Amino acid sequence: MRDRLFIIIAGAVVGLLAVILVMQGNPVNMGFCIACFIRDITGALGLHRAGVVQYIRPEIIGLVIGSFATALYVKEFRATGGSSPVLRFILGMLMMAGALIFLGCPLRMVLRLAGGDLNALIALPGYVVGVWLGTYFLGRGYTLGRSQEQSAVSGYAGPFLALVLLVLLLAAPAFIFFSEEGPGAMAAPIVLTLGAGLLVGILAQRTRLCTMGAIRDIILFKDYQLFYGFAAIFVVAFAGNLVTGQFNPGLEGQPVAHVDTVWNFLGMTVVGFAAVLAGGCPMRQLILTGEGQGDALITVFGMMAGAAFMHNFGLAGSPAGVSPAGQWIVFISLAVLFAIGFGNIKARLAAGKKGQARAS
């Protein structure tokens, strides 16, 4: 009961902060969007050159540092890794590919819905289908194998990189790209965005808030714990948007969105499917990175590579819709996800034992 209340509070805080961040300058319905923000950071580092989406988003830095500090404090920080890093990198790429077809991670999907963007209502069942596909494999013994203890340096890598990004943001050297127009140029003040990230990082580390786990645990175990947090994000953001006059229901003309029904649906199917196979939604990967999990950090790197790939080759969706090449990416992503799913069904408890036996 206490846990349930705590995760509802955490979800409510995320929803409330999302509304506040938009009022203070973030793009509309994008108070928090993990995929968009990682994409913006990728652009700021010059790894893609889409000029309108380049900014070092402090929310991402805050999430990692907030989780890191909390994990240290409660003694849950543990440097681990080595569970199928190549596949995790690819899953990160696919998760980002799907998100950039729909134009938002699962968190932004909820926030778009709360802002009245009915395209997100089409994406939501797509996301559920994706998560369901992933649970099909989980139920049949899908695993990426056991992670192993790593050196402490490996665990500190993620939080350290977050600090490097913070320095680059504050110093703003000439080789870092900052959008002068478009969504990348819209941002609430750093003190707010960094603070919001830190707070959510702390709460998400304690409550294990995960937008994929919310759906997955219902399908697998009829466990609604994570769903309460997910629902609280929506309810509070919806109420906040109503109160502040930011609720504009409709399909057409929604901010940073398109009306291609099929691709909104399938884009989120890719995200949900990939998130289950990777063990967490984009936000959860950042939280796990803060806890020292190298497997999560490699997934985040995969997301950055995916963002670069999607923008450099003109595959990402835009308010104009999804290009034919982008549509192909959806099918290729689904095919790769099925291959990873089928290819990793094995006796879970035996996984990794062989390697250990050989080592000893």
Added chain:
Amino acid sequence: MDGVVDCRGLSCPEPVIEARQALQQASGGTVTVIVSNAVARDNVSRAAKSMGWQVNVEEDGEDFKLSITR
């Protein structure tokens, strides 16, 4: 000790799936589940309790040993 389920290095929901399977097969007695992170410790505990088992958690170095009895 009736059965040991070694879930070290596995991340959720995999330990929960394995623990539930073991509990369903055991139907009674003691099942020991070893996990290596706090999330798995909490989730396996919650799942076991909801299935009507009692859980006792012991720290084992950096791992957790869950003695689940009914």
